[in-house]
Amino acid sequence: MNVKTSRPPPALAEARLAALYRERRLELIRLAVLLVGDRETAEDVVQDVFARLHGRDPGVLTLAYVRTCVLNGSRSVLRRRAVALRRTERARGAVESAEAAALLGESRREVLDALRRLPGRQREALVLRFYLDLPEAEIARTMRVRQSTVRSTTARALARLNRELGGNA
Amino acid sequence: MSVIEDRLRDAMHARARAVQEEGVVPALPARRRAVRFGWVAPIVVAVAIVALVAGVTVAVRDEPREPVVVTPAATPPFYVGAVVTLGAAGTGSVAERGPLGVYDSGTGRRTAELPVLAESRVAGLGDGRTFFLAGREREAAAIRFYRLTLTPDGRIGRQEALPIPADPRVRGLDALAVSPDGRKLAYSVRSTTDDVRVADVGSGQVRRWRTAKAGVSYRMAWSGESRTLVFSWLDERPVGSETRLLDTTRPGRDLLDGKVVDGRSTFPAVKPGGSTFVTQQGGGRGIPHLVEFSTSTGKQVGERVVKEWFSPTDYDATGRVLLGFVRGGAPARLDGDRPVRIPLSGLPKGKSFEATW
Numbered sequence A: 001m002n003v004k005t006s007r008p009p010p011a012l013a014e015a016r017l018a019a020l021y022r023e024r025r026l027e028l029i030r031l032a033v034l035l036v037g038d039r040e041t042a043e044d045v046v047q048d049v050f051a052r053l054h055g056r057d058p059g060v061l062t063l064a065y066v067r068t069c070v071l072n073g074s075r076s077v078l079r080r081r082a083v084a085l086r087r088t089e090r091a092r093g094a095v096e097s098a099e100a101a102a103l104l105g106e107s108r109r110e111v112l113d114a115l116r117r118l119p120g121r122q123r124e125a126l127v128l129r130f131y132l133d134l135p136e137a138e139i140a141r142t143m144r145v146r147q148s149t150v151r152s153t154t155a156r157a158l159a160r161l162n163r164e165l166g167g168n169a
Numbered sequence B: 001m002s003v004i005e006d007r008l009r010d011a012m013h014a015r016a017r018a019v020q021e022e023g024v025v026p027a028l029p030a031r032r033r034a035v036r037f038g039w040v041a042p043i044v045v046a047v048a049i050v051a052l053v054a055g056v057t058v059a060v061r062d063e064p065r066e067p068v069v070v071t072p073a074a075t076p077p078f079y080v081g082a083v084v085t086l087g088a089a090g091t092g093s094v095a096e097r098g099p100l101g102v103y104d105s106g107t108g109r110r111t112a113e114l115p116v117l118a119e120s121r122v123a124g125l126g127d128g129r130t131f132f133l134a135g136r137e138r139e140a141a142a143i144r145f146y147r148l149t150l151t152p153d154g155r156i157g158r159q160e161a162l163p164i165p166a167d168p169r170v171r172g173l174d175a176l177a178v179s180p181d182g183r184k185l186a187y188s189v190r191s192t193t194d195d196v197r198v199a200d201v202g203s204g205q206v207r208r209w210r211t212a213k214a215g216v217s218y219r220m221a222w223s224g225e226s227r228t229l230v231f232s233w234l235d236e237r238p239v240g241s242e243t244r245l246l247d248t249t250r251p252g253r254d255l256l257d258g259k260v261v262d263g264r265s266t267f268p269a270v271k272p273g274g275s276t277f278v279t280q281q282g283g284g285r286g287i288p289h290l291v292e293f294s295t296s297t298g299k300q301v302g303e304r305v306v307k308e309w310f311s312p313t314d315y316d317a318t319g320r321v322l323l324g325f326v327r328g329g330a331p332a333r334l335d336g337d338r339p340v341r342i343p344l345s346g347l348p349k350g351k352s353f354e355a356t357w
Helices: A010-036 A039-052 A063-087 A098-104 A106-117 A120-131 A136-143 A147-168 B003-017 B040-061
Strands: B078-086 B094-097 B101-104 B110-113 B118-124 B130-136 B144-150 B156-161 B172-178 B184-190 B195-200 B206-209 B215-222 B228-236 B239-247 B260-262 B266-270 B276-281 B289-294 B300-305 B310-315 B322-326 B331-334 B352-356
Touching: A010 A039, A010 A063, A010 A120, A010 B003, A039 A063, A063 A120, A063 A136, A106 A120, A106 A147, A106 B003, A120 A136, A120 A147, A120 B003, A136 A147, A147 B003, B078 B118, B118 B172, B118 B352, B130 B172, B130 B184, B184 B215, B184 B228, B195 B228, B215 B266, B228 B266, B266 B310, B266 B322, B276 B300, B276 B310, B310 B331, B310 B352, B322 B352
Parallel strands: B172 B215
Antiparallel strands: B078 B094, B078 B101, B078 B352, B101 B110, B118 B130, B130 B144, B144 B156, B172 B184, B184 B195, B195 B206, B215 B228, B228 B239, B239 B260, B266 B276, B276 B289, B289 B300, B310 B322, B322 B331
């Protein structure tokens, strides 16, 4: 008996992956930069994500899915940094390039520094909400949490930023 | 919309706009072989709990002893070490490392100071004369590698920069090990992603291994035939430490592709010219002991009960004497069943000492 499989040919998945990479790579690096703080790490996160997506069903290869992967990859990098800081004398986390810092100006740097000091989930919620302008439902899907959690996390993060930036906000 | 939301949008978009394509867009990265260790997780958790309980038992039973300070036979003649301040209790982290000095193994006298480099790491060949140093000369400079040869009276005789290419993305090294023939350096890199690299000291050619798993390779040593790397791997999830083997002559780039030797032991010291290495285990019987493993099979081949807590760091070139440290951080040598403290003048109270020979 012949059994027909509904699985698409691997070539289709590879073509879709290549197209996603070609068209969305920079956008994903920018997202990762806001999460991990520096370009080099962000590029590595995105490269790692794409290296792991080979062979996936083309049905899952959507921008939303890849964004979730980038989010998870960034969390992983930040956790590794935390482990390393605990285990060794590593003194620095992400290092912003001098050029990027100069382009931003004092006021924006202040906001981004405060964003970096937020707990990971709060930072993710703000980046997805105010950088990507995603609706709550999509943020919830990307972060794999409930919408109510997105609402409360965003509110707590904004409150904390307001406190940190004081009268300047 | 609030002012803070406006500022957030503006700052994030400005930061994102600063990221532009630079040069040629790299090709789609090749498929990475998945590392599947899901089945290991429950075992590692169980082993970690056992190790924790065993460690507590050892700590409770280990009564302080009077330090045994003798003047041992001076082989190897010198070692290199630094006074370190440990970080938060229980983390094993180093908060501060003092300048590296050369010390006489017999008298403990300081004979020379190594060049002061930031993020420095040092590895000895085991002869007490040849040392490899890595570090950066200035804060913003790349990590460079050097070979130092001591004069017969323990001063710096010759200092050569090695032709290993500088990688500006490397922020520091977590571990450095030189092969017994002095031809290869293995080092664990703290970069945008952590990896392990092996450099040919003569040609500067570098090979690199990475892993998809989160963790740090924080200590390493070469096997006798300069082929297999033994390293301590700190796994982040689930948190655990294990000793692993990596055959550096085999193809492949996966750091964790090799054998897991043991989930309880750390800090390997490899016997030069031999095919075994030892690690410290707290042991379930409350007696700290050293366990010997084969570098070819990864299986335990021997065990040695030591009468005092002793963590080995290096064998000497003859493979008879182990350098390590005792509880409290003082350097010691082991060629019997009890470690003998190496005289060290000027070790401040509460500080530890890191050494290699």
